[in-house]
Amino acid sequence: MAHVEQLVGSYRAWASNGASHAPDWLKDLREGGIARFHDLGFPNVKQEAWRFTSVAPITEGSFEPATLPARVPTLADIRPFLLLEAGYRLVFVDGFFQPSLSTPFFDDVQSLAHVLTHRQDLVRPYLGKYALTQDRPFSALNTAFVNEGGFVHVPAKATIAEPIQLLFLTHGDRPIVTHPRNLIVVEREARASIVETYASLTQGSYWTNSVTEIVAGEGARVDYHRVQRESAKAYHVATTQTHQERDSSVKVHAVAFGAALARHDIGSVLAGPGGMLILNGLYLLAAQQHADHHTTIDHAADHCESHEYFNGVLDDKSRGVFTGRIIVRPGAQKTDSKQTNNNLLLSADAHADSQPQLEIYADDVKCTHGSTVGPLDPRALFYLRSRGVGEAEARRLLTYGFAAEILGRMDVAPLRAQLDRIVRDRLAER
C-alpha cells in the first residue's frame, strides 16, 4: 500500500506544480485517474484478470518519477531501434520528447504534450474516452499522469505512406517509472501504419506503464505494431485500446521479447457494422521472463470479423499467459470470430497458460477458438531430419517457423526484417 500512497504523492506534487496550468478538462481527467487508482490499488492474484500474474515485483520495488535525461542519445545510439532513416518519427527518452531525434509533421505527428498545449481541440474529443479506467488500475494511473507520448492524427481520406515510428527508450541507469500515453486518430477513410517500440539503452531495471488509444473512423485502415523489447530486468505494463467505426479495418501486431515481467491488455471495440480486426501476437521468452497478454474483443455491432493469432515460444523457466476474451453483444449478428493461441515449450520448466473466454449473446454468429501447449512436434522433427537437416538445426528451424508465422503477417518490411533478425539471434544463442 505504501507504494500506492507514494505514487499518489508524486502525482499531487506534479499536479500542483508542473501540471497546474492545464485546462480544466485535462485536470479533471487526471484527477479522475488518480482517484480511481487510489480506490483500486494494485491488482492481486485473487482477482480473476490477474490470476496468473503477480505484480509484486512492481509493488515491492521503488520507482522514482523520471527526470530530464542527463544525456541525450545520438542518432547512432538509436539506429538499432529505427526502421527507416526517412519517414515521420517521435523519439522519447525516459518519457521526455526528443526534438533533435524526431521528425514530426505539424500537429498531426507530434508530441502529445505539445498538442495538449497548442491544439487541445485535436485531442480533447478522444483522449481518455476509450482506454477506460474502471477495474484497470494501471490504465487509471497512466491517465493520472497523462502528458507525454505520441500523437498521430490522419485527417479524413488522407494516407500516410511510410510507417510512423513512436520510439520509447529508457536509459535504465536509474529505477524510474514512466507513463507514456499515445493517441492515434485515423479519421474517415484515412490510412496509416504505426510502429510503437519500447526499448532500453542499458540492461537496467525500471518500470514502463503505457497506454495507447487508437480510433479508426468509418472506412479507415490502421496497421498498428507494438514491439516490446525492454531490458531483461524491466517491468512493462501496457494497455492498447482500439475503437472502430463502420467498415474500418484495424490490425494490431503485438510482439513481446523483453522485460522480466510484462503485462499487455489489448482491448478492441468493433462499434460499427462491417468492421474487420486482426490481433496478431508473438511472445518469445527465456530465463525467468513472464509475459501476460490479456485480450478483449468486443463485437458491439453486426457483420464484423475478428481474427486473433497469438503464438508463444517459451524457453528455460519462462511463463506465458494468454487470455482471449470475446464478447458478442446482443444484435451483433453475423459476427465471424476466430481465435488461436499456440504455445511452444522449449524446456520442461517453461509454462504456458491459455484461456479462451467466449461470451456470446447473439445467435447467428460464427465463433471458433483453439489453443495448444506443447513441445516441438516429433513428427515434424523427424520429417526435417529425414531430409538431411541436423537435429539442432531442425529444432531451430521449427521454432523459427513458429515465430515467423506471426511476423509474416506484418506488412511493414523493414520491421519484419528487424524482428526476424532478433528471433534468429535469440535462437542462435540457444
Next chain:
Amino acid sequence: MAKNQALLEVKGLRVGIAGNEILKGVDLAIREGEVHAIMGPNGSGKSTLAQVLAGHPAYTVLAGTAKYDGKDLLDLKPEDRARAGVFLAFQYPVEIRGITNSYFLRSALNAVRKERGEPALDPIDFLQVLEQKVKAIGWDDSMMNRPVNEGFSGGEKKRNEILQLAVLEPRLAILDETDSGLDIDALKTVAQAVNQLRSPSRSFLIVTHYQRLLNYITPDAVHVLADGRIVKSGGPELAHELEAKGYDWLRDAAMVS
C-alpha cells in the same frame, strides 16, 4: 560399389514399437537402378519397414542388419542417412508452420550438398536448380512459397514429396503409400514423375497396398509382406495376381508353411 552388389541389403530384420514386434525377420536386397515394390495387407508392417530404413526414432531394432552401400544403415542418424542418399516419401507429409517450402527445401538440399562436398546454394541459385527440376518432371513451382504442406490438398502433399525427391536426388528412394488418397489423375501425375526420376544409379522401394500404382510404374520385383515377413517374391506379374486374388491366399500359405 562393385557391380551386382546390392545397394540395400536387409537381413533378418526384426523391429518393434511399444513392446510389439512388427517386423519378424525381413530379408530384402535391392541393386542399383532397381525398382522393388512391397505389397501387403494393412498392418503387415510395410510402413514400419519404410520408416525404419529412414531412421524413425519411435522404432526399436530388435535384430538383423540393413546395409546401404556397404555401410551399416541402422547405425546412422536419420539426417546422416538422408545425406548419404536415402529418401523417404512420407505417407502423411507433415505440416510445418511459418517455413516456406522453398526455404525448407533449400535447407535440405544444402545439408545434402555439404555432405557431397558441394557449395551451399543461395536463394537465387537455388531457384534456378528448382526450376530445372520442376520443369523436368513437368510441374510448376506454385507450391514453393506456401508454408510446408500447410493447407495442401492430399494430392499436393504427395506431389510435394516427389518434388523433394527430384531436388534432393537420392540414390535410394522409399515411397511409403504415395498412392494412398490420390485420385486417378493425381496418381498418373505422380507415377509419371517417378518414371522420369528412374535412372540406373537410383533405386526405388515402393510400398503400396494396392496394385494400381504399379500399372504405371513397372517394378523389377514385387514382394509380399504379411505379418512382418516377406511371404512371397516375384516379378511384376505377382502384383496382378494379388489384385485378382487378394491377400488371403498368401496369408494362409504363410501359415501352412
